[in-house]
Amino acid sequence: MQWANAVVQGVILGGLYALLAAGLSLMFGVMRLVNLAHGALAIVAAYMGMVLVNETGIPPFATLLIVVPVMALAGWILQRTLLNTALNRQALAPILVTFGLAVILQNLMLELFTADNQSIDVGSLAGASIQITPNIAVGVFPLLTFVVGVAVIAGLQLYLAKTTTGRAMRATSDDREAAQLMGIDHRNIYALATAIAVGLVGLAGVFLGVRTQFNPTFGDVTLIFAFEAVIIGGLGSLWGTLWGGIILGVAQVVGAQAFPSSGVLLGHIVFLLVLAFRPTGLFPKVVNG
Amino acid sequence: MTSASVTSASSTVKVRRSTMASYIALAVSIVVVIALAIGPFAFLTKGNQQNLVTLFIYIIMGTMWNLLAGYAGMVSIGQQAFIGVGAYGVVYAADQMGVGPIAAIPVALVIAGVIGYLVSFLAFRLSGGYFAIGTWVIAEVIKLVTTQIQTLGAGSGISLTAFSGYKPALRIATVYWMGLASVVIAVAVTYLLMRSRLGTGFTALRDDPTAAATLGVNVTRSKRIIWVAAAMGCGLAGALLAENTLRVQPDSVFSVQLTATMLFIVVIGGIGTIEGPILGAIVYFALEHFLVDLGAWYLVILGIVAIIMVLFLPQGLWGLISGRGRISLFPTGYRLMSNQASTTPVANASADTTA
Numbered sequence: 001m002q003w004a005n006a007v008v009q010g011v012i013l014g015g016l017y018a019l020l021a022a023g024l025s026l027m028f029g030v031m032r033l034v035n036l037a038h039g040a041l042a043i044v045a046a047y048m049g050m051v052l053v054n055e056t057g058i059p060p061f062a063t064l065l066i067v068v069p070v071m072a073l074a075g076w077i078l079q080r081t082l083l084n085t086a087l088n089r090q091a092l093a094p095i096l097v098t099f100g101l102a103v104i105l106q107n108l109m110l111e112l113f114t115a116d117n118q119s120i121d122v123g124s125l126a127g128a129s130i131q132i133t134p135n136i137a138v139g140v141f142p143l144l145t146f147v148v149g150v151a152v153i154a155g156l157q158l159y160l161a162k163t164t165t166g167r168a169m170r171a172t173s174d175d176r177e178a179a180q181l182m183g184i185d186h187r188n189i190y191a192l193a194t195a196i197a198v199g200l201v202g203l204a205g206v207f208l209g210v211r212t213q214f215n216p217t218f219g220d221v222t223l224i225f226a227f228e229a230v231i232i233g234g235l236g237s238l239w240g241t242l243w244g245g246i247i248l249g250v251a252q253v254v255g256a257q258a259f260p261s262s263g264v265l266l267g268h269i270v271f272l273l274v275l276a277f278r279p280t281g282l283f284p285k286v287v288n289g
Numbered sequence: 290m291t292s293a294s295v296t297s298a299s300s301t302v303k304v305r306r307s308t309m310a311s312y313i314a315l316a317v318s319i320v321v322v323i324a325l326a327i328g329p330f331a332f333l334t335k336g337n338q339q340n341l342v343t344l345f346i347y348i349i350m351g352t353m354w355n356l357l358a359g360y361a362g363m364v365s366i367g368q369q370a371f372i373g374v375g376a377y378g379v380v381y382a383a384d385q386m387g388v389g390p391i392a393a394i395p396v397a398l399v400i401a402g403v404i405g406y407l408v409s410f411l412a413f414r415l416s417g418g419y420f421a422i423g424t425w426v427i428a429e430v431i432k433l434v435t436t437q438i439q440t441l442g443a444g445s446g447i448s449l450t451a452f453s454g455y456k457p458a459l460r461i462a463t464v465y466w467m468g469l470a471s472v473v474i475a476v477a478v479t480y481l482l483m484r485s486r487l488g489t490g491f492t493a494l495r496d497d498p499t500a501a502a503t504l505g506v507n508v509t510r511s512k513r514i515i516w517v518a519a520a521m522g523c524g525l526a527g528a529l530l531a532e533n534t535l536r537v538q539p540d541s542v543f544s545v546q547l548t549a550t551m552l553f554i555v556v557i558g559g560i561g562t563i564e565g566p567i568l569g570a571i572v573y574f575a576l577e578h579f580l581v582d583l584g585a586w587y588l589v590i591l592g593i594v595a596i597i598m599v600l601f602l603p604q605g606l607w608g609l610i611s612g613r614g615r616i617s618l619f620p621t622g623y624r625l626m627s628n629q630a631s632t633t634p635v636a637n638a639s640a641d642t643t644a
Contacts, residue, residue, distance in 0.1 A: 028418075034419055089600060089603060092358060092364055092599075096552065096596075097596050097599055099421070099549070099552060100552075100593075100596040104596075107585040108585075111584070220425075223422065224422065227422040227426070228426065231423075235419075264433065265430065268429060268433070271426060276410075
């Protein structure tokens with residue numbers, strides 16, 4: 001029963017990883033840009049949520065109404081200023097610029113908030129759980145995170161498949177010049193994609209901040225876990241990213257059950273095994289996203 | 290050093306590799322290295338020597354990261370893996386295999402090279418930005434595995450004891466001389482590697498991968514040679530780091546901050562040249578000393594400077610000094626010289642500047 005419980009907890013943790021990975025997957029899908037500041041941005045959002053809860057006393061979920069739009073706007077500005085410029089420079093520029101940005105954000109947070117662990121207080125919700133079987137209990141908040149993760153992936157998939165701007169994004173991803181000939185300004189599409197991605201990072205960051213303790217250096221593992229979810233699932237596939245997150249979550253929790261203190265390592269090993277034997281990921285892309 | 294005559298209808302053109310500047314640079318380098326080598330007898334205190342070893346480590350780190358990113362187009366965020374392997378390797382070889390602190394360095398180098406070779410098969414499944422994070426994951430795995438090994442001190446690290454019979458002055462000077470020899474070898478090997486057929490292949494790859502592959506440049510094999518060379522170079526830097534500080538801790542020798550340092554050195558100095566990372570390391574080393582009181586703000590400032598340089602001064606400080614590659618102290622490319630005025634290049638096919 002312990003193992004069944006570990007699997008259930010792992011699946012639920014995977015929802016958080018998928019939520020964290022959605023933005024990374026989207027930005028890579030649309031403009032082949034790997035945002036190395038992705039994890040640092042999630043932690044920025046977590047601190048934003050924490051400060052809002054602590055200073056204004058508004059309910060933690062209400063902070064999303066501020067954090068998500070602010071992060072989305074920041075993403076839009078980031079793309080219109082730094083990243084569009086970087087994409088026009090040599091091939092290494094976007095990687096170097098986003099890594100530099102990650103270093104800047106992490107050290108700014110260290111100066112502002114110190115290296116102490118923090119978390120966002122959600123009161124009684126933090127400890128609430130639902131008893132599924134006598135041996136398996138699922139925390140209400142982790143379950144909510146999982147549901148939000150699935151909803152975000154589904155919503156993003158629908159958005160890319162059904163809406164005009166979603167189609168424009170896929171068109172730009174497939175062939176930028178041809179999309180331009182059809183009247184699509186790729187700079188706007190890129191800015192919109194980054195706004196959505198960073199807005200989602202904001203959402204994910206607040207959930208992360210409620211679920212676990214965090215400090216400014218947590219951006220590193222956040223980026224790594226999100227990346228592993230994307231690669232395990234298969235590049236360019238959003239549903240794959242959800243599955244990738246779930247597999248990573250299960251590997252970590254079941255791994256920690258088998259070898260305490262090695263859960264993260266076993267997650268990495270599963271990732272490396274996928275890389276070795278199925279480098280296109282377990283769920284290669286069906287619809288471009 | 291090599292020169293061949295090409296006769297065309299109108300005038301004779303010579304292909305040259307070395308220039309007057311490069312001969313002078315070589316001579317000055319030799320003088321500087323000799324001066325540094327006799328330094329411990331004459332003008333360098335123990336503190337100076339230890340600081341200079343840090344500078345040597347920075348030069349090696351920058352040179353290796355530049356070899357990867359500047360010449361082979363591979364941005365690795367996982368080079369700290371090999372710093373850590375080199376640091377642990379030297380302690381293991383010196384203390385537990387008992388080969389002594391000097392012979393331990395080549396042993397650590399070989400360990401780093403072997404691990405680099407093995408992980409290349411995983412890392413090379415990814416490219417671009419995902420290659421960058423993939424190398425980072427590999428570094429994390431190596432760190433997490435290291436912290437599980439009890440004989441390597443597990444999570445708390447390990448001290449180097451092989452120097453216990455040495456007097457401090459001799460120990461510090463020994464490490465200093467090994468550091469000096471290492472930096473000379475690392476830069477020289479990189480220079481020769483980039484002047485070789487391999488380096489020419491990379492110039493071709495960078496300029497046009499399809500054309501280069503068509504002409505028979507074996508992309509994966511070339512990249513793997515560079516990757517293993519850079520792993521060994523970073524292992525060397527890690528070995529020197531362990532011998533300079535006598536203490537190895539997993540969280541510091543496997544810190545991603547080390548790769549951030551390499552990136553700053555290369556971006557500030559100038560990517561894709563031999564001179565750039567040397568200049569960058571000196572600038573970084575100096576900035577670190579002057580801005581030490583700023584704490585984390587120092588890295589914020591460096592990050593901003595690095596982004597500005599990537600976007601608006603991609604050739605770095607060396608690019609400014611050399612006039613965008615017109616002067617090259619360590620030329621790796623070929624220049625076409627007109628015979629009438631053999632000091633002015635008529636065309637510059639230099640490999641010293643990134644496209």
